[in-house]
Amino acid sequence: MKYKQIFSLSLICSLGFFGANAEQSYIAPLAKKSLLLDIVKAQNGFVAVGERGHILRSQNSVDWVQEPVPTLSTLSAISTVNGKSWAVGHDAVIVHKSSEQADWEIQYFDPDSEKPLLDVLFLNESEGIAVGAYGSFYRTTDGGNNWTKELHAQLLHPDDVLYLEEIRLEDETFYQEELVSILPHLNKVDLVNDVLYMAGESGLLAKSADFGRTWQRMDVDYFGSFFEIKGLRNGNIIAAGLRGNLFKLEDENEGWSKIDSGITASINTLVEGPNGSFYAMGNSGFIVCVSGDEVKKRHLDDGIAITASVSVDDGFLVTSAAGLKTLSSDEQLNLCERDE
Structure with a gap:
């Protein structure tokens, strides 16, 4: 699952x-x-x-x-x-x-x-x-x-769309049953400048200009699951998921580019930092700081999986497998100053 x-x-x-x-x-x-x-x-x-x-x-x-x-x-x-x-x-x-x-x-x-x-x-x-x-x-x-x-068939992989179109010509009822059975898990949505972005299973990244009534699937060189998608103030869109996979969209004409996160733990949450930087947090207590082309990582001593995050005055407030936790500003600043 x-x-x-x-x-x-x-x-x-x-x-x-x-x-x-x-x-x-x-x-x-x-x-x-x-x-x-x-x-x-x-x-x-x-x-x-x-x-x-x-x-x-x-x-x-x-x-x-x-x-x-x-x-x-x-x-x-x-x-x-x-x-x-x-x-x-x-x-x-x-x-x-x-x-x-x-x-x-x-x-x-x-x-x-x-x-x-x-x-x-x-x-x-x-x-x-x-x-x-x-x-x-x-x-x-x-x-x-x-x-x-x-039901949004536009969220399917193109191969599945072709398969369903063939079925639909013969049996509408069977088409509806198959559509329900093969739609991917839809894990996360985020609204960025009136465009709705979605991240999901099997490499699903999609966008919608009408708050999800119609969708356009986006090409990305990855077929695993995405758990998080987030727009930054500088206009970049970040997607993250299984085994530390991290992608950035700066220009839709150029498409998604992979960021080497340096970790293999799944990333569950993204939070924006200063000057276009962002933090990716996930399983096993891993935190990755991305600032421009520089990527730094840190492993929290307790190794607790981080599930979601928001910024606060003194750092980050996160949810985890062990409840609520505050990461202080000292921890936040040290993250971008050191590597492991």
């Missing part, structure tokens, strides 16, 4: 947390030290999500409060707009909080699908999408009161 954060899926399965139901999550004293998979800057602070339906909120990145959530399903990703929040995860669950003072509520839940949702992105308070395993793609135009499932 090649879901987002492969290590985390394996860990969840081994602990028996993969499947859950729409029961209330319980307040766990050690929730901030549990497996957490995503973190975002919110209107007033930060929000992190993870296993057992855990959602934690902080106003200062230091003091965290776990919020009651009506699910035990592992939550993979979160998106916030103007104080409103949506989190998605296993059992195709989507939970929503209409304000920072409101309670979380379930908007969508389909455990029978056995297709975890892996990312969510809202354009505004009304329009949003959720994506996940086996081509799962849901759209809302009313803030999540209703979610519509979509």
